[in-house]
Amino acid sequence: MSNAGLQSDAKKIQSSNPIPLEQLEHVTIRFAGDSGDGMQLTGNQFTNTSAFIGNDVSTFPDFPAEIRAPAGSLPGVSGFQIHFSSKDIRTAGDTPNVLVAMNPAALKVHLKDLEKGGMVIINSSAFTKPNLKKAGYETNPLEDKSLDSYRVFDIPLTKLNEDALSETSLSKKEIDRCKNFFALGIMYWLYDRPLEITLDWIEKKFKNKPEIIDANQKALKSGYYFGETSEIFTTHYHVDQAQLPQGTYRQVTGNRAIALGLVAGAQLAGKPLFYGSYPITPASDILHELSNYKNFDVRTFQAEDEIAAIGVALGASFGGHLGVTGTSGPGVALKAEFMGLAVMTELPLVIVNVMRAGPSTGMPTKTEQTDLFQALYGRNGECPMVVLAPSTPSDCFTISIEAMRIATKYMVPVIILSDNTLANGAEPWKIPHVDEFPKFEVNHLVEANNFLPYQRNEKTLARPWVAPGTKGLEHRIGGIEKQDLTGNVSYDPQNHEKMIRLRAEKVQRVAQEIAPLEISGPEKGDTLLVGWGSTYGAIASAADQLREEGLSVSNIHIRHLSPLPSDLGDIMKRFKNVIIAECNTGQLRQVIRGTYLVDAKGINKIQGQPLKISEIKSKVKEMI
Amino acid sequence: MSPAELALKKQDFVSDQEVRWCPGCGDYAILAAVQKLVPTLGIPKENFAFISGIGCSSRFPYYMNTYGFHTIHGRAPSVATGLKVSRPELSVWVVTGDGDALSIGGNHFIHAMRRNVDINVLLFNNRIYGLTKGQYSPTSEVGKKTKSTPYGSLDYPINSLTLALASEATFIARSYDVNTPHLIEVLKKAHEHKGVSFVEIYQNCNIFNDGAFKHLTDRTIRDDKILSLEHGKPMIFGKESNQGIVIRNNTPEVVTLGENGITEKDIEVHDEFGENPAITYMLTEMDHPKFPVPVGVFRKVEKPTYEHLFEKQVETVTQQKGKGNLEKLIHGSDTWEVK
Ligand code: SF4
Numbered sequence: 001m002s003n004a005g006l007q008s009d010a011k012k013i014q015s016s017n018p019i020p021l022e023q024l025e026h027v028t029i030r031f032a033g034d035s036g037d038g039m040q041l042t043g044n045q046f047t048n049t050s051a052f053i054g055n056d057v058s059t060f061p062d063f064p065a066e067i068r069a070p071a072g073s074l075p076g077v078s079g080f081q082i083h084f085s086s087k088d089i090r091t092a093g094d095t096p097n098v099l100v101a102m103n104p105a106a107l108k109v110h111l112k113d114l115e116k117g118g119m120v121i122i123n124s125s126a127f128t129k130p131n132l133k134k135a136g137y138e139t140n141p142l143e144d145k146s147l148d149s150y151r152v153f154d155i156p157l158t159k160l161n162e163d164a165l166s167e168t169s170l171s172k173k174e175i176d177r178c179k180n181f182f183a184l185g186i187m188y189w190l191y192d193r194p195l196e197i198t199l200d201w202i203e204k205k206f207k208n209k210p211e212i213i214d215a216n217q218k219a220l221k222s223g224y225y226f227g228e229t230s231e232i233f234t235t236h237y238h239v240d241q242a243q244l245p246q247g248t249y250r251q252v253t254g255n256r257a258i259a260l261g262l263v264a265g266a267q268l269a270g271k272p273l274f275y276g277s278y279p280i281t282p283a284s285d286i287l288h289e290l291s292n293y294k295n296f297d298v299r300t301f302q303a304e305d306e307i308a309a310i311g312v313a314l315g316a317s318f319g320g321h322l323g324v325t326g327t328s329g330p331g332v333a334l335k336a337e338f339m340g341l342a343v344m345t346e347l348p349l350v351i352v353n354v355m356r357a358g359p360s361t362g363m364p365t366k367t368e369q370t371d372l373f374q375a376l377y378g379r380n381g382e383c384p385m386v387v388l389a390p391s392t393p394s395d396c397f398t399i400s401i402e403a404m405r406i407a408t409k410y411m412v413p414v415i416i417l418s419d420n421t422l423a424n425g426a427e428p429w430k431i432p433h434v435d436e437f438p439k440f441e442v443n444h445l446v447e448a449n450n451f452l453p454y455q456r457n458e459k460t461l462a463r464p465w466v467a468p469g470t471k472g473l474e475h476r477i478g479g480i481e482k483q484d485l486t487g488n489v490s491y492d493p494q495n496h497e498k499m500i501r502l503r504a505e506k507v508q509r510v511a512q513e514i515a516p517l518e519i520s521g522p523e524k525g526d527t528l529l530v531g532w533g534s535t536y537g538a539i540a541s542a543a544d545q546l547r548e549e550g551l552s553v554s555n556i557h558i559r560h561l562s563p564l565p566s567d568l569g570d571i572m573k574r575f576k577n578v579i580i581a582e583c584n585t586g587q588l589r590q591v592i593r594g595t596y597l598v599d600a601k602g603i604n605k606i607q608g609q610p611l612k613i614s615e616i617k618s619k620v621k622e623m624i
Numbered sequence: 625m626s627p628a629e630l631a632l633k634k635q636d637f638v639s640d641q642e643v644r645w646c647p648g649c650g651d652y653a654i655l656a657a658v659q660k661l662v663p664t665l666g667i668p669k670e671n672f673a674f675i676s677g678i679g680c681s682s683r684f685p686y687y688m689n690t691y692g693f694h695t696i697h698g699r700a701p702s703v704a705t706g707l708k709v710s711r712p713e714l715s716v717w718v719v720t721g722d723g724d725a726l727s728i729g730g731n732h733f734i735h736a737m738r739r740n741v742d743i744n745v746l747l748f749n750n751r752i753y754g755l756t757k758g759q760y761s762p763t764s765e766v767g768k769k770t771k772s773t774p775y776g777s778l779d780y781p782i783n784s785l786t787l788a789l790a791s792e793a794t795f796i797a798r799s800y801d802v803n804t805p806h807l808i809e810v811l812k813k814a815h816e817h818k819g820v821s822f823v824e825i826y827q828n829c830n831i832f833n834d835g836a837f838k839h840l841t842d843r844t845i846r847d848d849k850i851l852s853l854e855h856g857k858p859m860i861f862g863k864e865s866n867q868g869i870v871i872r873n874n875t876p877e878v879v880t881l882g883e884n885g886i887t888e889k890d891i892e893v894h895d896e897f898g899e900n901p902a903i904t905y906m907l908t909e910m911d912h913p914k915f916p917v918p919v920g921v922f923r924k925v926e927k928p929t930y931e932h933l934f935e936k937q938v939e940t941v942t943q944q945k946g947k948g949n950l951e952k953l954i955h956g957s958d959t960w961e962v963k
Contacts, residue, residue, distance in 0.1 A: 052960045246963060250956045260954055267950050274710050294941040296948035299710065299934065304735035308702035311695070311732070315675075315706025318693055319714070323706065337696050345693075397954075431959065434951050468691035468707070468714055471670045476639070476685050478694025488641065489686065 019228070021192060024237050026085030028093030029187070032110045033102030033123075034071050035064050035078045038180040043080025044426075045184055049197045051251055051428050054241030055084040058537065059426045060092035060610065063365040072126075072134040077109045086240035090392075090537030092425060094612040100183060102126060102157070104135035111150075119151045121186070123179070125158030153232055157183055164222035168215045178219035185223020192238040195220060245430060252429040254393040254422030254534075255282070258326070258352060259289035261400025263296050264434065266322050268401065269408055269442045272297045274316035276309040276325045281364040282420045283354040286326045306334035310351065314338060317347045318477075320444055320467030322404060326352035329371045330361065332378065339413055340379045343503060345477045346454075346463050348407035348414075350400075355419040357608040366608025367420035369533050372587040375415045376562055382500045384507045386410070387562040389417040391536035394429040396422055399559065401437060406510055408442045411462040417561070419583075421534040421610045446470055453477065453487035461506040463487075511563040517571060521547055521554030524574035527624050529555040530600070531581050532588055535611050539581050542616035553620060561588070569596045577624055579603060581616050625666055632663035639689040645680060650801035650827035654748060655687055657807045658717075662690075665715070665815055672715050675704040677729060679721035680755050681748035681827070698729025701736035704743045705930075712931045715815070718745040722763040723753050726782045737791035740819045741930040746811070747784055747824045752833035770832075784824050785908035785922060789901055794819040796904070796923040800826035800841045806852070806919065813921055819929050840917050849912060853920035858891035861916045868892075869915075876906050878915060896924045 029046070033039045040061055051057050062079035069076030083093030098119045101107040103126035114120065127142055141147050142154050161179040168175065181198075188195055199217050206212040227233060252260075266273035275298065277287040291300040299316075303309035306327055313323035325335065332339075332353050342349045355371045357363035375387045386406055390399040396418055403414040445451075445464035453475040454463050466473045475487060483490035484498055520543060531539040536557045543555035556571060558564065572578050572592075580589040581603035589602045603619045605611050637659045645651045662672060672690035676682035678697035685692030691714075695703045700718045708716040718736075725733045725747050736745065752770070753759040759772040763784065767776040788796050795817040799810040807825065814821035826837040840849045851861040851869065859869040866881045868891035879886045898904060904923045911917060942948075 048958060052958075054960070054962065244962045248955070248959050248961055250959045252956075263948075263953065264950060272710065274706065276706065293948060293953070294938045295945040296950070296953065297938075299938065301706070301709065303702065304731055307699060308705075308732055308735065311699045311702025312706030312709070314695075315693075315703035315708075316710040317706075318703065319707045319711040321710045338699065341696050430962075431955055434954065468673045468711065469670055471668065474670055474690050476641075476688075476692035476694065478685070478692075479696055480694065 028083045029098040030081045030096040032079045032106035037102045042180045050084040056242040057084045058092045108135045122154045123157035124154035125156040181219040182223035185220040186227045189224045189227030247430040249428045254396040255285040257396035261397040265401040265404030274321045276301045276313035278309045306331040310335040310338040324350040342413035346411045352416045369583040386414040389533040452485045514565045525552035527553045527577040528575035532558040538611045541613045627666045648830040653801045676719040677724040679724045681721040684719040701732040716743045722749045722761045726762040734791040737793040739930045744821045748827040750827045750829035758832035788822040795821035797921045798824045851916040851918045855896040896921045
């Protein structure tokens, strides 16, 4: 479908509409309702349509922790935030301008985040006594003036939707399920979006169920026309296309990008991909995604537990395939011993940790960057590993390829630290061409005169990768300390220290792969804001804005946490203040202080929610 | 390739590493048996992989001049599974012990059994922790006095064969260290079986649990104490070959041939292909002193192997969808142009 067509359709509808259209640069909307209200779907549809018509978009879904919390209860509230803009944006928005609340619980949970004076669109049909009680409201907020500081539009969505669909053959329950499309229709009118993308989607999604297609499409259109004709709204809004670089775009979440990156990496290496995993929130989607790609020489294995999941992956790597395992923090804890074995046996392996709030079970559906120490140090003995962290959902693709390249080139296990924000957040992704990525043909050693399993490449210190089945190169590996070169069991004191240092040096050598850090803002000056991982968008935007306000604030983002980029130390020396913003109590800060003796300060948030631009800005102002 | 063409000898499988088990350890005999067997299997040396966990027995791969991986405690089945599934042409062997397989690795053990990956799992059962110097193990008898149980152990032992059967392993067998011909025969059958093969091997730890199986395997009494299972043959044992097993009221009984009119016809005939696991279960539970302890192949049933199904699925999907095109995959279906 072409953009132009959609735009002109939108214009057609718009031209018949007398209500004034106001231009906005960007808007943040939060859809909130019961888990059963289809808020994720509604948010995704709004996002797709916005991306299609050329806005820059960024999203942040906020899932309820309970899978089946009672309907109407506070724990059952599901939220989806979308930020869409005519400018380049990097986050899902600090503060929603608009809240769509499908029931009292949704209002209760999300109202506190809404900007003062913001718009609240409320499904008043759901504000019944029992629902109010479930949400803990003693009086009805629609009547008790508690919403006076907001622009409230109470619309009996459930009822209107029922009326619109009264002619259909569907049951009352089925009709009720369409109400999110009614709400979406209103939002499409309010923000001047075309209906076609969602109409098409409904048709594909409910193929062979004509009544359902009909009802959902009707609900969507009825919502749209309701917006147009009801005279509740006195203005509606338009957000122009953004000036994104030319190209073909798609939406991508971090988890999907990791799956795609792993497939791409394996193909660039010319090797089969073997993904061993055990279901865990929020990493399972990578397993789901990859298990669809069997025709890409991808093998997925759902193991009996986290330990076996890395065990099979390491077994596959020993066999000459690209072994990968994916999990979240608790799973990494269980895999630690195997990670040590991978370090010791110097086999390529990729371990993906989609971080969630800890410790222990913590808050599985919430985001955090608290597993950095675990990644760097969470194993017995001196056991350094390469650690990478993607900064955006689409960077998850690039970094997955890089992880595979490093793992095979240096014969090391590599950790990718993603997190819940990246995993489930989506952004437009300018689709790369496969041939833009350099191939990294992996060569197995197939013959040698005096074969030594632990003889090293001079530049990378990698040992040869010999797959079983290779005649004449039979050898044994294992977790007991290796004798240098031969790989035989050795308890020799000097040898042990040598091997410890060699393994560490090998990780350090990976620094030669790291491109110079990009400094945004002045090359030297007052303040350097440093971040890693999913905080990139918020930090970069905050720094931009602070610079616009005339402050000397530069920012860098670290994608390689072990080894650290070799120019990092010098860069930090050029600034009076170094401030590290991260969603933990200061883990990178401690590493940087320890490594460089730099008196870095921290901006830290550990609430299971991403850092906001405004939070970073105000903290920076306080600190400098 | 035929064994003759390969012309491999036992010596070809002896690695350059000095064997470090205690002198007199039962592991030596098992190593020798395996090194004697493998050259006869018609498999090139480079296609063998021995994977182990942690424990005395798990040093095994270092002594085999094949590919080998000494992994971590209890986890060898997972590494072996990953290897076999990605490289089905290899002959993959797991060497494990009672603590390794049944205690710390219990979960991997049952899943390796039920998945039916074509690997051979050899469990050296010495009913003790040897490497950590003598604590009771999950197969130790109740009341075992060890360093960690000075007043006697309280837990009932695990029966590895019963566990393998409950996990629906397709090949289950038992042998013992001091009978090399029997051991070689059982291991050969384990190798020939397509699917997971589980072999428990009674192994003497002469340092920490000396004589644990002497009351069964000692040459002088062996015939009376051990029932050698052979497919299609009646379950007869005893020095005089005059004792046998009958099953009455779903319960096995030891009977004497010639007494009470018992003839060979009355004796239960061993059927290793038997679909009924109830009889196999009875056999796995038969124990000293009430019964002779059965050795040999308890069960051998056919089921498609995991790696076969795994590969077939990849092939089928590839056939249906066509070989994946990376460019298209990355492109996805919902795209838009920015001009
Ligand atoms: S401790 Fe026991 S099992 Fe271990 S090597 Fe010595 S005799 Fe063998």
